[in-house]
Amino acid sequence: MIITIVAGARPNFMKIAPIIDAIKEQQSKGIDINFRLVHTGQHYDKNLSDTFFEELNIPFPDVNLEVKSGTQAEQTAAIMLGFEKDLKQNPTDLVMVVGDVTSTMACTIVAKKEGVKVAHVEAGIRSGDLRMPEEINRMVTDSLTDYFFTTSKYANSNLKKLGFDDDQIFFVGNVMIDTLRKNEERLTEPQLWKELGLKSKAYMVMTLHRPSNVDEENQLKALISQIVELAKDYPIIFPVHPRTKKLLQDLDLNFENLHYVEPLGYLEFNYLVKNAFGMLTDSGGITEETSVMNVPCITLRENTERPETCEIGTNVLVGNDKNKIEQAFAQLLSGNWKKGQIPELWDGNAAKRIVEHLIKIYKLN
Missing domain, CATH: 3.40.50.2000 (Glycogen Phosphorylase B;)
Structure with missing residues (x-):
């Protein structure tokens, strides 16, 4: 065959x-x-x-x-x-x-x-x-x-x-979790860890790529500005493509605790996620990995094709709703985030x- x-x-x-x-x-x-x-x-x-x-x-x-x-x-x-x-x-x-x-x-x-x-x-x-x-x-x-x-x-x-x-x-x-389990012991500290003085559970990671979040400039500016403000003193690590980075800088989205970094490989990126205090994303796949690694995940989408990550995992949907985003951060910073379970199989x-x-x-x- x-x-x-x-x-x-x-x-x-x-x-x-x-x-x-x-x-x-x-x-x-x-x-x-x-x-x-x-x-x-x-x-x-x-x-x-x-x-x-x-x-x-x-x-x-x-x-x-x-x-x-x-x-x-x-x-x-x-x-x-x-x-x-x-x-x-x-x-x-x-x-x-x-x-x-x-x-x-x-x-x-x-x-x-x-x-x-x-x-x-x-x-x-x-x-x-x-x-x-x-x-x-x-x-x-x-x-x-x-x-x-x-x-x-x-x-x-x-x-x-x-x-x-x-x-x-x-x-x-879930084959994504097969790969995560196989490589957990191989996750690699990225160079930026020391450069930015990161410490485990003392920073957040963010990824954005959905058109609903990144294509409209005013929406993108409002979203990132709110997230940066709510994160308080927590550094936010934002892997982003150079083209998108230029767009963000042209919008004057430059903040002391927001760190634009180059796209990372699998082992380095998941090292960051595993050790993060929280994850901010509009990716579906990342919500699967955070649920398995028991990392709080705020998903900047109104819906998900992976409802199990919300119902028994660590994921919460907030969309672009300012009130929901604020509530999620309040729960995260207070230490009262739900403890997730790993979905069946x-x-x-x-x-x-x-x-x-x-x-x-x-x-x-």
Whole structure:
């Protein structure tokens, strides 16, 4: 059996790493299962791609489609053109896509039109917000998928409501957490730790990338100004791209306790998160990791495709609501943040379950 695994953007790399490890483990047992890795090039900055392959011991891709940036339509079209050509030249038994980025949707469409079955890892999650490109990617991908590997029972329920059969849906857990568990002892103190004089649980980390937060200048300025004021004496570490950094500085968003830093690799970034007093983000994936690491997380979004991080994890949704943001900071600074629990099957073995299910489906021996 040959599986073509697709990765395109930073979150994908963290999800494919344990899957590749699980395939190699089965190969060592004599199981006839092989993989081919396709990198679409959707993220092409070294800190967003090459570094992750090196840090997470992922083999370098068999091909990089090098689509790079563009509008949603331009990027989707470029991925589809490149992947169609590659798939014709390299026949496969199954295309495996992960997450909800443009590459996930585009490669799923190509595979199905080529008559190849698709497995979707992290299937079935929904925010209900069609303003998010990722939500559209999820909906299109799942409408075409043959095998659904899910992170939660919420996702299972979403898929069953859409009419998919139980024998297509496999609740396996969270491959992001597989990668976190494997690398917890390898997390690396970044150089900025000493440069900024950081101490464990005495600073906060912030990431922002959603258009609803960063595309409107007045909204962005008001949001960051409020966060900086509410954080009081806590330094805020803000990994940000140089282009975005220039925008922020042009808006005069320069504060003594706000530190713009370069994008970090996986091991350094998660070292910061693990030791942070609190996390401020509009990322879905980070809310999963903070829940497992029991780090308070204030999510600057009105909705989430990962409700388990709010219901039993450490995550609280505040959107852009000034009152909710203020209330969340008050709770955080008073030391009364809720103590989260780890969701079911987020135990570091999701990838092994995925590969074991595929072996049974394809009756490999």
